Amino acid sequence: MKINDVILQTITKVVVFIILTFGVELFFAGHNSPGGGFIGGLVLSSAFVLLFLVHDIETVQQGIPVDFKKVAATGVLFAVGTGVFAVLFGSAFLTQTFLTVNLPVYGETELATVLLFELGVALTVVGTVVTIILSISEDV
Amino acid sequence: MFTITMAIFIPFLAAIFVPFIYKWKPRAIGWFVLIFPLLLFIGLARLIPAVAKGDTISHTFQWIPSADIHFTTYLDGLSLIFGLLITGVGSLVILYSIYYLSSRESLGHFYVYLLLFMGAMLGVVFSDNMMVLYVFWELTSISSFLLIAFWYHRKQSRYGAQKSMLITVSGGIAMLAGFIMLYAMTGSFSIRENIAAVSQITDHVLFIPAMILVLLGAFTKSAQFPFHIWLPDAMEAPTPVSAYLHSATMVKAGIYLVARFTGVFGGDAVWFYVVSSVGIFTLFWGSFNAVRQTDLKALLAYSTISQLGLVMSLFGLGSAALYEGYSGSSVVYAQATFAALFHLLNHSTFKGALFMVVGIVDLNVGTRDVRRLGGLMAFMPVTFTIALIGSFSMAGLPPFNGFLSKEMFFESMIAVRQLEFFSIGSWGTLFPVLAWIGSVFTFVYSMIIVFQTFFGPHQPERLDRKAHEAPAGMLVAPSILGLLVVAIFFFPNVVNDYLLRPAMAAVYPSLSGIGEAMPKIEAWHGPNIALWMTVGVIVVGILLYVSFKYWRSMYKVEPLRWSLDSVYNGSLTMLEKGSTLLTNRYMTGYLRHYLIYIFGFFLLAVAGTMTLVGGVSFDFSNDSPIEANEYILVSVMMITGILMIFISSRVTVILLNGVLGYSIALFFVIFRAPDLALTQIVIETVTTALFLLCFYFLPEMKKEKPARSSKVVNGIIAISAGVIVTVLGLAVQGNKMFDSIASYFENAYELTGGKNIVNTILGDFRAFDTMLEVVVLFIAGLGVYTLVKLKPRKEERDLED
Amino acid sequence: METLITILVGVLVAVAVYLLLSRSVIRIILGSAVLSHAIHLLLMVMGGLKKGGVPLIGEETENFADALPQALILTAIVISFAVTAFLLVLAYRTYQEAGSDDLQELRGFKNE
Structure with missing residues (x-):
């Protein structure tokens, strides 16, 4: 599927970054407003899918030399790992904790271990979705 | 610190490392594995003095408290004997297999299976909770299946493995049902609590069904008639496995179960009759069939069946001791149990040695057929000596340990005639008669092993390889067992004091002091009936052995020729056909x-x-x-x-x-x-x-x-x-x-610091679900990837068609 | 509102079941997708509809919409995506290997 669509490609370059930023924003917003690991991950992966649609696979993979299977595996490891981590501290499996700190510029900020868990979720979602799409489209 | 719970898990943990060690140093794997049973044996042996004093060790950790399933380990005299057998014979068998198995075999698999079996077997004898016992019980069946099918390219191996699996596992399920019935009656899965509560349940409707179901489990595992048919086919396993699983340990799990549950069911007439008569008939049938075998391993298999029957019948008779509480006569009957425990130990020593000898012969000359063997004494003097010790002990001749336990066996059988309860009447005479006939056949096949293999004309043209003595390392394990056979004869009371008496106390928890009431074991106690029976066995046995070729054709007579194998094969085929027919009716593939x-x-x-x-x-x-x-x-x-x-x-x-x-x-x-x-x-x-x-x-x-x-x-x-x-x-x-x-989740901010309730449910309250969901997603991704990427290559595709 | 949505769920279930019972693999996959849509709606209805504000603490509202079904549905959406993707690839690989997407033919029979 070689598409030579200059307008689409140009717009994509801009749009992908907007989508990526939006995805990251959604991911971090997750604990307090709509968003979170799933949505963040899905939005991020839709950005990648768009890239793969507009450019061909080889080009994108040269630009982003990442094995998305490994991304997914890392995600699962993170999600399970935070649970094990809690056990090491003597709590039940997957216990999350949080604390609020006052950063100089940023103001009152909440630091929660759930963020690590959500990071695992997001990485798994990105890795899996992109792996699925790539597997099929490479198999011509 | 060494705990019994650890002892169960050490083999399993060791099994995890076997593949890595095997990859790293394939030749050293046997020596690595040997460490564990040896350490366990030493650890258990150190507990002998404490247990001999009457201590028991118990340790519980909660597993599924809501269902009354706890991981309780319990060590007393009975489980200690079995634990020592499992680890001791296990060490010797591993030592033997280092030399027996060539390095071309997939040793990694072999030792993993063997360790799995060892752990499962320790689990069976050390568990106090019936559900945990059941799990380990089935695990021994599974590891036995894997070991019998070790040479899985042979059709016979697969057949034997499947047969043993089907029979022992279905027995195990029956046993599970029995356990659940016991739970329904007493409300506890703990064996000790069941023994304590036994007086309330003897009149319960479920008491007899539970007993029969538990016995089904024991009989299938211990190859009692009519379930014995799996044991000869299990001989397709490598010889170390046969020596370990199918003579010394796994088949004795059923015996263990009977001994352990004597406290629950013993004293009931049904238990007495079923256990003792099935045992005595198995003794007769096994020894009778052993004589006609020409394959040495098959002969040993039938001999094992018959010896297990002997032990089983003794436990059956011994249960009579519980009928009227502690009294003079109960000591008489309890001596049967005492003899059973002693013979159990002796059997493991001489039968283990014999299996190893047969393995050596098989490996050296390439056959185990007694018709092709002969005159090997000159070539293999050490092997011959061990075979002689083992066989004569099995035949019940002095100066070997088999003589002692055989005498005790005869005495117990004679004592049955004096039994006044259970309305036994003149049927009691049948026991010594069958026991004597069985012993005569035992004598005959023991002689076949020695004389047909090592004496007579040597036939080098009928052997695959030239006969020579086995390497020294291979002879170590059988020699140790052979030495034990002789040593126990001369010092039986060491075994008696340290192992048998505490075990007696464990079999009869309600009869305190029963261990001390047992007499000393003595080789000579005057010319009594038992001794004359032994003399008769020897005389008639020699006559029968000499005239064997004249009465051999007796095995072709109708009812003696029958074999239960055809029943098993027939019903298996019928079952397969029937279920295929039924399944095809509704499983249309659409x-x-x-x-x-x-x-x-x-x-x-x-x-x-x-x-x-x-x-x-x-x-x-x-x-x-x-x-x-x-x-x-x-x-x-x-x-x-x-x-x-x-x-x-x-x-x-x-x-x-x-x-x-x-x-x-x-x-x-x-x-x-x-x-x-x-x-x-x-x-x-x-x-x-x-x-x-x-x-x-x-x-x-x-x-x-x-x-x-x-x-x-x-x-x-x-x-x-x-x-x-x-x-x-x-x-x-x-x-x-x-x-x-x-509304509970609406406190999210205080509980988790998050304001988005939905996301706090996902990440904090119900994180476990989310984690599993992520895993599912990942699995789906992997599934897609493998579906697309892994395709059969051209040549593989041809192979499949 | 609840009644209307429940009836809609019923219609969607009927459509999904009809699609699932057909011979073509694609229709079956679509059927499973429609079925999961229907079930998501059903879960939503069970928590009550339009009974409260967005379940975000700090919004100026007294009572929130039931957050539990929402969490359940969020999980279900992702899982149903995974299932649909897997089924699609399964269908595609089956077609590549067997040359048909008709279940009746795949079974080895030409006609019923």
Whole structure:
């Protein structure tokens, strides 16, 4: 599927970054407003899918030399790992904790271990979705 | 610190490391594995003095407290004997197998299976909780299956493995049912608590069924008639395995079970009769059939069956001691149990040695057929000596340990005649008679092993390889066992004081001091009936052995020729045919039929329950108002849905599906669920892209032209499913029986520091679900990847066809 | 509102079941997708509709919409995506290997 669509490609370059930023924003917003690991991950992966649609696979993979299977595996490891981590501290499996700190510029900020868990979720979602799409489209 | 719980898990943990060590140093693997049983043996042996004093060690950790299943380990005299046998014979067998198995075999698998078995077996003898015992019990069956099928390219190995698995596992399931019945009666899965509660349950309706079911488990495992047929076929396993599992340990698990449950069921006439008569008949039948075998291993298999029968019958007689509590006569009957425990130990020593000898002969000259063997004494003097010791001990001759336990066996059998309860009458005479006949045949086949293999003319032209003595390392293990056979004869009371008496106390927990009441074991106690019986065995045995070729044809006479194997094979074939026939009736290989079953059942179950309960009432008063845009959305979705059925253009259908998805996203917005709306929109986009991508490769949908009748069936099922779901949904809304638990999650900010309640449920409250969900997603991704990437290559494809 | 949505769920279930019972693999996959849509809506209805504000603490509202079904649905959406993707690829690989997407033919029979 070689598409030579200059307008689409140009717009994509801009749009992908907007989508990526939006995805990251959604991911971090997750604990307090709509968003979170799933949505963040899905939005991020839709950005990648768009890239793969507009450019061909080889080009994108040269630009982003990442094995998305490994991304997914890392995600699962993170999600399970935070649970094990809690056990090491003597709590039940997957216990999350949080604390609020006052950063100089940023103001009152909440630091929660759930963020690590959500990071695992997001990485798994990105890795899996992109792996699925790539597997099929490479198999011509 | 060494605990019994650890002892169970050490073999399992060691098994994890075997593959890595094997990869690193394939030759050293046997020596690595040897460390563990040796350490366990030493650890258990250090506990002997404490247990001999009457101590017991118990340790519990909670496993499934809600179901009364605790991981309780319990060490007393009985489990200690078995523990020592398992680890001791295990060490020797591993030492032997280092030399027996060539390095070309897949040793990694072998030792993993062996360690699994060892751990499972320790679990069986050390568990106090019946459910835990059951789990380990089946695990021994499974590891035995794996070991028998070790040479899985042979048809006979696979057959033998399957047979032993089917028989022992079905016995195990019967035993499980028995355990559950016991639980129903006493309310506890602990064996000790059951023994304590036994006086309340003897009149219970389930008492006898539970007993029979537990015995089924014991009899199948210990190869008692008529379940003995699996043991000869299990001899397809490598010889170290036969020596370990199928003579010294696993087959004795059934004996262990009978000994352990004597405290529960002993004292009942049914238990007495079933255990002792099955045992004594197995003794006779096994020894009778052993004589006609020409394969040395098959001979040993039947001999094991018969010896197990001997031990079993002794335990049966010994249970009579519990009939009238502690008294002079109960000591007499308890001596049967005492003899059983002693013979159990002796059997492991001499039979283990004999199996190893047969393995050496087989490996050296390439055959185990007694008709081709002969005159090996000159070539293999050490092997011959061990074989002589083992066989003569088995035949019950002095100065070997078999003589002592055989004498005690005869004495117990004679004592049965004096039994005054259980209305035994003149049937009691049958026991010593059968015991004597069985012993005569035992003598004959023991002589066959020695004389036909090592004496007589040497026939080098009929052997595959030239005979020579085995390497020294290989002889170590059987020599140790042979030495034990002699040593126990001369110092039986060491064994008696340290092992047998504590074990007696464990078998009869209600009869305190029974261990001390047991007499000293002595080789010579005057010319009594038992001694004359032994003399008779020797005389008649020699006569029969000499004249064997004249009466050999007796095995061809009708009822003696029968074998239960044909019954087993026949019923297996019938079962397979029957189930294939039945399964093919409904498993048509067509998805539509399966879905019809599923939806049909769903409809029947739900509609049936609703009419039975009669709880269908609607209440619309609580409904929220509907706005115009929502009417539009609902009607759009309905029309889209119905259109999907009738349109056959793929792209259109996909887009219609997309319309449904996006409309639902809109609904999520209306229903105050912003997270869902966002997720739904993105997912719908990705799904549609995925559909389009796949459709690039898939064919255009054909206009379906099914028969009118099946179309009608589909329609009816579909519409009724819709109706049922609607009715169910409405009924549930009209009758809320419980308050919503959602209010708990509204404290999210205090509990988790998050303000988005939905996300705190996902990440904090119910993180376990989310974690598993992530794993499922990952598995799906891997599944897709492997489906697409892993295709059979051209040559492999040819092979498959 | 609840009644109307429940009826919509019923219609969607009927459509989904009809699609699932057909012979073409694609229709079956679509059927499973429609079925999961229907079930998501049903879950939503069970928590009550439009009974409260967005479940975000800090919004100026007294009572929130039931958050539990929302969490359940969020999980279900992702899982149903995974299932759909897997089924699609399964269908595609089956077609590549067997040359048909008709279940009746795949079973080895030409006609019923």
